[in-house]
Amino acid sequence: MEGKPLPVALKVIGGDDDGAMYAAHKKIYPREVGGRFQRLRIAAVFWLLGMYYLFPWINWDGRQMVLFDLPARKFYILGLVFWPQDFFFLAALLIVAALSLFFFTAVAGRLWCGFACPQTVWTEVFLWMENWVEGDRNARMRLDKAPMSARKFRLKATKQFLWVTFSLWTGFTFVGFFTPIREFGPSLMNFDVGGWELFWFLFYSLATYGNAGFLREQVCKYMCPYARFQSAMIDKDTLIITYDEARGEPRGARKRAVKGVAERRAAEQGRDAGPGPWNERGPGPGTRDPMEAGDPGLSAAHGR
Numbered sequence: 388m389e390g391k392p393l394p395v396a397l398k399v400i401g402g403d404d405d406g407a408m409y410a411a412h413k414k415i416y417p418r419e420v421g422g423r424f425q426r427l428r429i430a431a432v433f434w435l436l437g438m439y440y441l442f443p444w445i446n447w448d449g450r451q452m453v454l455f456d457l458p459a460r461k462f463y464i465l466g467l468v469f470w471p472q473d474f475f476f477l478a479a480l481l482i483v484a485a486l487s488l489f490f491f492t493a494v495a496g497r498l499w500c501g502f503a504c505p506q507t508v509w510t511e512v513f514l515w516m517e518n519w520v521e522g523d524r525n526a527r528m529r530l531d532k533a534p535m536s537a538r539k540f541r542l543k544a545t546k547q548f549l550w551v552t553f554s555l556w557t558g559f560t561f562v563g564f565f566t567p568i569r570e571f572g573p574s575l576m577n578f579d580v581g582g583w584e585l586f587w588f589l590f591y592s593l594a595t596y597g598n599a600g601f602l603r604e605q606v607c608k609y610m611c612p613y614a615r616f617q618s619a620m621i622d623k624d625t626l627i628i629t630y631d632e633a634r635g636e637p638r639g640a641r642k643r644a645v646k647g648v649a650e651r652r653a654a655e656q657g658r659d660a661g662p663g664p665w666n667e668r669g670p671g672p673g674t675r676d677p678m679e680a681g682d683p684g685l686s687a688a689h690g691r
C-alpha cells in the first residue's frame with residue numbers, strides 16, 4: 388500500500404542479550420476461548436480432519452476413493468485416475484494454492500496458520516484431549532506443579548494413552564492413502580507389512596505425537612519455512628496477531644480511556660475515525676474495535 392512508512396518500535400521482552408538464536412522452551416498453558424472465530428476454527432478442524440480420517444475408507448467405483456498407488460504409478464482421486472504424465476495438473480494446483488496463500492496472507496494475515504495448517508489442527512485436537520483429561524488452564528498448571536501422586540500419575544497416563552493412540556491412528560491413516568487401507572489394517576495386525584509401510588507408519592505417528600504434543604509453537608518458531616517469509620507478505624493494513632501495548636495487562640475489556648486501534652491510528656494521521664461502535668460515540672468501554680473484531684488472533688490473545 389502507498390503511504391508513509393509506519394514506525395514500529397521493537398521491544399524485546401525477556402530476551403537474552405547474548406544474541407542466542409534459540410530460546411529454551413517454556414510450556415504454554417492456553418486458555419479455552421470462545422467466540423465466532425473459535426467456532427470457525429472448530430468447524431475447520433472437524434472438516435479437515437474428517438476428510439483426512441474418512442477419505443481412505445470411502446470406496447468409489449469399487450475401489451478406494453483416494454489412493455496414491457506409487458508402485459503402479461496411478462493416483463486415484465474420486466472417479467479420476469491420474470498418471471505420471473498428468474503431473475502438470477498437480478503443478479497447476481500447487482501454483483494456485485501458493486498464490487492463494489500469498490493473497491489471503493496479504494489481506495487477512497495468518498489465516499492458514501490459524502485455521503488450516505496441520506500443525507494447528509492437530510495441536511488443537513491434542514489440546515482438547517489435554518483439557519478433557521487434566522482440566523482447564525488453571526487445573527493443568529496446578530497439576531504440573533504438584534508432586535507426583537496416584538491422581539497425577541493416572542491423569543498423565545490417560546493423556547499419554549489418548550495421545551499415543553490418536554498418533555498411531557494418524558500414522559496408520561497416512562499410510563492408508565498410499566496402500567489400500569482395508570488390506571493394510573490386517574497386515575499390520577499380523578506384523579506382515581513392508582519396510583516402507585512400517586517406516587512411514589511409525590514416522591508419521593511419531594511426528595504427530597512430537598509436534599502436536601510437545602513441540603507445538605516451537606515448530607512455528609524454528610522449523611516452519613512459511614513463518615520465515617510471512618513478514619514479506621504483510622503491510623500496515625494487514626490484519627495480524629499482535630500485542631496492543633496500550634491496553635496493557637491484565638487482558639480484558641478495553642478501558643474507556645484507552646482508545647481503539649482505529650481511533651488511535653486516525654488521531655496519528657489527523658483524521659476522524661468515523662462513526663462506528665469502536666468510536667467514542669459508540670457504546671464505550673468493552674467494545675471491540677474493528678481491528679480486533681476482524682482478527683481471531685487478537686480475540687484469542689485477549690482470552691475471548
Ligand code: SF4
Pocket residue numbers: 499500501504505506507606607608611612613614
Ligand atoms: S507458522 Fe508454519 S507451522 Fe506454524 S501454524 Fe503457521 S504454517 Fe503452521
